[in-house]
Amino acid sequence: MQLPHIDPVFLRIGPLEFRWYGLMYILGFIAAYFIVLRRARKRSLLLSADDVADIIFYLAVGVILGGRLGYILFYNAPYYLEHPLKIFAVWEGGMSFHGGLIGVVLAGLLVARKKRLGFFTLADLCVLTAPVGLGLGRLGNFINGExxxxxxxxxxxxxxxxxxxxPRHPSQLYEAILEGPVLFIILMVVGRKERPAGVAFWTFVSCYGLFRFFVEFFREPDSQLGFIMGPFSMGQLLSFPMFLLGLAMVLIITKKGKRTE
Structure with missing residues (x-):
């Protein structure tokens, strides 16, 4: 099956170009705003629409900065050391989920303190937005043919x-399905029952790590890195510890919660 030619730029206005991949980010952030606002009201949290907008802004900045810096450090540091101005060329691609996760956690710690919320209360509130953004982002990767x-x-x-x-595996679509609707459903099921703070967040961390580790067996490794430690890719080396850590934290928090009941 030949991938149809889809222009990565969906709109041009003079010198300005608007790309499908960037549109996926925007749609993800818009969806995140409405999801968090609805969940905050359902949980009777004292967060106004402006508070939610602030939260999404902080998290968006964390995702973008963390994702870019993570890609530079984890995947292509020598190239960017030789071409430092390319660090700012985000339109050329190069974002790392794992860096984005670190960035969003740091941003979450900052905004949670600003809004006087517990970090895991905020994390559990916002975690359902992640599969939406991840699924859309992988669709953007498929459209770009990357x-x-x-x-x-x-x-x-x-x-x-x-x-x-x-012909190659459309691994972007495998990831879009697992990290998108499948992960969304899992988090919805977890969120239906009252659970200790942090369970939903660590469930996301664990499931993402497992899904990413699995799909990486079908994904072509980054050309500048290839395989690392035998048959494994950099994505797998970063994702498997996420699976173990997330699973351990879910068990610890759940067990601790039962003891306090």
Missing amino acids: LYGRVTDMPWGVVFREGGPM
């Missing part, structure tokens, strides 16, 4: 323009 999978003989293999003539 972060494609390994060569495959499966009938749904896709020929990506940048990936040569061989």
